[in-house]
Amino acid sequence: MNALTTSSSLHPTSGAPAPGHVPVMLAEVLESLKPADGDAILDCTFGGGGYTSAILKSADCAVWAIDRDPDAIARGQAMAASFTNAEGQSRLHMLHGGFGSMTDLTEAADAPAFDGIVLDLGVSSFQLDEAERGFSFRMDGPLDMRMAKSGPSAADIVNKAPESELADIFHFYGEERHARRVARAIVADRVETPFETTAQLAGLIRRVVPSDRSGIDAATRSFQGLRIAVNDELGEIERGLTQALDLLAPGGRLVVVSFHSLEDRIAKRVMGAATGKTTSFSRYDPRAALTKGDEAAFIALTGRPLRPGDAECAANPRARSARLRAVEKRSTDVSSFGKGLIP
Structure with a gap:
C-alpha cells in the first residue's frame, strides 16, 4: 500500500482519492x-x-x-x-x-x-505519513504502529519483550544483520528510560547499527521488523x-x-x-x-x-x-x- 501521498484526505466533494494519492502499479x-x-x-x-x-x-x-x-x-x-x-x-x-x-x-x-x-x-x-500513527522514523511521533489502532503497540513490545524475542523480531522480520546488538541496546536503555517515541528508538538504532552503503537509514530494517510483529x-x-x-x-x-x-x-x-x-x-x-x-x-x-x-x-x-x-x-x-x- 505504498502509494505516493501528498494529501491525507479524500477530495472534499467527490469522495475520490486526493490528487496526491497514486496507488502503486x-x-x-x-x-x-x-x-x-x-x-x-x-x-x-x-x-x-x-x-x-x-x-x-x-x-x-x-x-x-x-x-x-x-x-x-x-x-x-x-x-x-x-x-x-x-x-x-x-x-x-x-x-x-x-x-x-x-x-x-x-x-x-x-x-x-x-x-x-x-x-x-x-x-x-497514509499511515506512514501521519506522525501520530508512529510507523515512520522520518517524523517524531508516539511509538505505536498499530494498523487497527488496538492491541499491543510497538512501545509495548519494545519495553516489555525479552531481549531474545526482540532480536528474533529484528532478525527474521526486519532481516537486520545487527539484530542482537539492537536488542541488547534497547534492553539496556529501557531500564532507565522506557521508549515512547519513534525518534527515541530510531536514535538508539542509529547509534549501534553501522551506516549502510546503499544509503538506507540504519533504522529501516528494525522498524520494518517491529511493524510486522505488531500487526502479525x-x-x-x-x-x-x-x-x-x-x-x-x-x-x-x-x-x-x-x-x-x-x-x-x-x-x-x-x-x-x-x-x-x-x-x-x-x-x-x-x-x-x-x-x-x-x-x-x-x-x-x-x-x-x-x-x-x-x-x-x-x-x-x-x-x-x-x-x-x-x-x-x-x-x-x-x-x-x-x-x-x-x-
Missing part, C-alpha cells in the same frame, strides 16, 4: 484484474482507496473493500456516495477487519463469489491468500502486490501451490501436494513477477521494491482441488 493491477460490467471485486487493502476508485471508474462493477484501519473505513464511507448504480445504491461496500478474516467478513456481508481479488501488501502511505503481517498474508483462492469464482483473478522479500516469498509459494508449480509440500497450502500443472485449479498469469516502470519509480520512490503476481481460477475445475481437506 495501478495500470498493471487493472490490466491483470480486467474488471468488467457486472463483476464483483474484492479489494483486501483499501488504504487510500486508489485501487478501489480506479476499479469502480473502469467498469460498472461492485467492490467490497476491506481494511482494519478505522481511518481507512471512514475514507471509504465518504467515497461510497460517489459510486452508485442505476437504483441509487452504492457500488462500494466497506468491510472493517483484517483481510486474514476475509471469508468471515464477506460471508457476513452476503457477498457473491468474486471475479477479481487484489491485495496491496504492507503499510499504507506475515500471518495475515498467509491466512488471507489461502482464503482468497477459495473466494474466487471460476475465471476469477487474484492479484498480489508485495513490497519486500518476506511478503513476496509467501505470495510466490501460495500461488505456486495453487498453480501446481510447487514440487514439494508447502506448509502455506496443503493443496500443493494434490495439484500439478494441467491438473491445478489455477493458471499463473505472471511467470516472473511484474515490476514498476522507471517512470513510476522516479515519480514515486516507494514503488521501487514492488512486485506483482497474478493467477486465474480455471473456468472448469479439472481437479479435486480443495475436496476432502482439513480447513
Whole structure:
C-alpha cells in the first residue's frame, strides 16, 4: 500500500482519492484484474482507496473493500456516495477487519463469489505519513504502529519483550544483520528510560547499527521488523491468500502486490501451490501436494513477477521494491482441488 501521498484526505466533494494519492502499479493491477460490467471485486487493502476508485471508474462493477484501519473505513464511507448504480445504491461496500478474516467478513456481508481479488501488501502511505500513527522514523511521533489502532503497540513490545524475542523480531522480520546488538541496546536503555517515541528508538538504532552503503537509514530494517510483529503481517498474508483462492469464482483473478522479500516469498509459494508449480509440500497450502500443472485449479498469469516502470519509480520512490503476481481460477475445475481437506 505504498502509494505516493501528498494529501491525507479524500477530495472534499467527490469522495475520490486526493490528487496526491497514486496507488502503486495501478495500470498493471487493472490490466491483470480486467474488471468488467457486472463483476464483483474484492479489494483486501483499501488504504487510500486508489485501487478501489480506479476499479469502480473502469467498469460498472461492485467492490467490497476491506481494511482494519478505522481511518481507512471512514475514507471509504465518504467515497461510497460517489459510486452508485442505476437504483441509487452504492457500488462500494466497506468491510472493517483484517483481510486474514476475509471469508468471515464477506460471508457476513452476503457477498457473491468474486471475479477479481487484489491485495496491496504492507503499510499504507497514509499511515506512514501521519506522525501520530508512529510507523515512520522520518517524523517524531508516539511509538505505536498499530494498523487497527488496538492491541499491543510497538512501545509495548519494545519495553516489555525479552531481549531474545526482540532480536528474533529484528532478525527474521526486519532481516537486520545487527539484530542482537539492537536488542541488547534497547534492553539496556529501557531500564532507565522506557521508549515512547519513534525518534527515541530510531536514535538508539542509529547509534549501534553501522551506516549502510546503499544509503538506507540504519533504522529501516528494525522498524520494518517491529511493524510486522505488531500487526502479525506475515500471518495475515498467509491466512488471507489461502482464503482468497477459495473466494474466487471460476475465471476469477487474484492479484498480489508485495513490497519486500518476506511478503513476496509467501505470495510466490501460495500461488505456486495453487498453480501446481510447487514440487514439494508447502506448509502455506496443503493443496500443493494434490495439484500439478494441467491438473491445478489455477493458471499463473505472471511467470516472473511484474515490476514498476522507471517512470513510476522516479515519480514515486516507494514503488521501487514492488512486485506483482497474478493467477486465474480455471473456468472448469479439472481437479479435486480443495475436496476432502482439513480447513
